[in-house]
Amino acid sequence: MPGSPYEFTAGNTADAPRSDLPALLSTLAADLRGLDYTLDGVARLLGPAASAALNRDQIIPAVLAVEHAVRADNGTAPLAAVVRLWLLAEPQEKETLDAALPGTGADGLLELGLVQPVPGSGLLTAKADLRPYGWDKNEDGSGGAELWVASDLAAHQQAGMLRHDHVLGIGQASTTLVQTTIRRHTGRALDLGTGCGIQAFHLLHHCQHVTATDISERALAYARFNILLNAEALSVDPDHLEDRVSLRLGSLLEPVAGEEFGLVVSNPPFVITPRSPGEDAADQFTYRDGGLPGDGIVASLVAALPGVLEPGGWAQMLGNWEVAAGSSWEERPKSWVRQGTDAWFIQREEVSPEQYAETWLRDASESRDRQHYREAYAQYLADFGSRDVAGIGFGMVWLRRPADGRAAAISRFEEITYPIEQPIGPHLGAAVERADWLAAHDLAATHLLVAGDVTEERHQRPGAEHPGVILLRQGAGLRRTTLMSTELAGFVSACDGDLTAGQIAGALEALLGGGEGFDAGTFQGALLADVANLVRDGFLVPAGNPALE
Known part of the structure; x- marks a missing residue:
């Protein structure tokens, strides 16, 4: 949006590298x-x-x-x-x-x-810190990059606490979002809270134009420096930066009001920080603190992001959420999602208020002053205590505005705390495709195959005639494990692509029909519902459709 009042073009911001040379x-x-x-x-x-x-x-x-x-x-x-x-x-x-x-x-x-x-x-x-960064080429030899990233010196490179307008470099959260993002070509992408520009680098490799926003002028100065330093690798013309990149100074979605994007990524300042009466932005660490009480910054973005998505577009972000004593972790995130929006939350970790305080006080080197550390630690505990918070969750968020004429098809809130394959983005993309496929196809008429990374595991007590536990395990992606009934295990063993799902279910019904407690009226429906879950999670895939694997 040329001429936007939020457009950032300065190349000589105080205390940031120059990008006007x-x-x-x-x-x-x-x-x-x-x-x-x-x-x-x-x-x-x-x-x-x-x-x-x-x-x-x-x-x-x-x-x-x-x-x-x-x-x-x-x-x-x-x-x-x-x-x-x-x-x-x-x-x-x-x-x-x-x-x-x-x-x-x-x-x-x-x-x-x-x-x-x-x-x-x-x-x-x-x-400033200036270090190499990059990623490997795809199997077809495309897409790799060797870059350099400038940011403020980190805590281990300097004495004292970090400045409040510190510009973070390549951190764990930024790389997590890089690995989580589902990569697809789109005309216009948004990097909300760009920091030094890590997400924008990746977006420029598969999106025609990237808008990068931040509330920090210093962060945008670093992002501009980094994009122009790596202009050749990012296919950016330094004389016509606006053809591919728009840098916007402003809070949250204000700089892009009225615009729509095919893809939005955000590593927002989601850290939950105690609020103090009379504090202003200069008292906050802008790279991590959104200035709202509790988990308000994540809540507001989950509710608002669908408003800047084009039909069929999606957003991916990281976030923290508070877990109140006696409630399940997903209770608050579910309440944030706008009606009619596809949503998928994966909680990767949950920590106590004490662990949370220790992590973020150490992050900004606030533990170097003993008295300050004690006071700040107490403020964290008092803040969480005021809202009866028993835990703080961290995880990945995926949101989508359904395409015109389509209803929301995905609503998932799950906890996965064990190691998963990285990058996980391609596997999340395939899971979304499978959910869309299920919503549009007759499962009973489909020929299914067992996915190539799936193995079966059976456990039985010594001397037992039949196994007491049958598990399916994934070796790739989210590496799920699912417990199966005997009839579901029999169904999976028959998925070689020859018979349709309905034919296999019918054969099992005929085989088990005389068993004790068998309900002929519900058997096939219940079995195919379980099969649909196996397809959704990638244990089974439609034959002849490699895009869903």
Whole structure:
């Protein structure tokens, strides 16, 4: 929407890297590529153990690995200097950076706002974090990317608490949303609460145009810097950024009011934070705190997001929700969903108020001041206690506006806390397709097959004639396990594509019809309802339809 009052175009925001120097950004990208400052290049320099430790924000193994590489004098000194500067936050000599990044040089880094002088030392230190990021190519060789992401220095790279307008880098929540998102081509996509731009990077690979919003001007400045630094890899023309990207400054859905999108993704500031009388935005950590009491930020988005979706469009987000004492976790999320909206919530974790407080106080390094930590911890517990909160859930949310003329077909609220396959997005997409298929087809007339990743497991006591427990297990996707009755197990064993589901159910009815307690009037209907659940969850798939697997 050209000319929007929310449009963000500034390239020289205070305390954020400059994005108004496209030629210098192009030179920096070439320097970084020439150094092999990539995920694989850094991994080779550090080795597996130090790389894994660095991913946990533990830098000492990486410090030792870099020292060893430099002593070995194996030509890695330039890469080591850049790793030390940005990943380990170790000041470097100007001459060292000039040699490592010959096109950009130390002066170029200073001009871009990526480094700053260390007073009285002649050294330069990182002013921002800049690290490699990317993803592998698809099996057909398409879709891979090698990028770099700038963000504020993390807690392990600096002293003291984080600034309240801290711009988060590549965090666990952002990668979780990346892995969860169902990828499909769409004309217009929305990244709500873009931060430094991670979700927008991925959207640009399968969407024609991306609108990225944030309430933080610094976050948008970082996102703009990152998009232009990676312009070539993201197929963005720096001179015509608006052709593919629109950056909007504003709260929640205000910057896109009246617009519709085929896909919306959001890693919103969902952290539940105690509210204080008289507080303002400067008192809040904007990257995680939406400013509303309790889980209000997630509740408001679940209710409002369908309003910016085009018919058939969907939204995916992460969120926290409060679980009141004596209630089930899904009670509150169910109340947020707008009537007529497809919805799928998967709770991945539930923690106590104490665990929640500890996690988020540690996240912002608020535990470094003992008195502040004690007071803040008490505020969390008092806040949760005021609403009788016994637990806080975290999970994934999928919402869809049904296509014109179609009723909502999906309403699922489930808890899956065990490890699942990643990325899970393709499997969630296939599950949605299966639900839509079930709503549109006659299951009884369908030929079914057992999915390729499914195995059967039987348990029986020694000497027993028949198994007491029969389980189906998935080896991929959500890796579900389901308990089966004897008749359902018999049905699945016959799913080789030769007979229709109705024919198999009829044969089982004839076989079991004389059994004790058998109800001929309800047998087939109940059995096919159970079969529909197996199709919905991917244990069984329609023959000849690989898109549903």
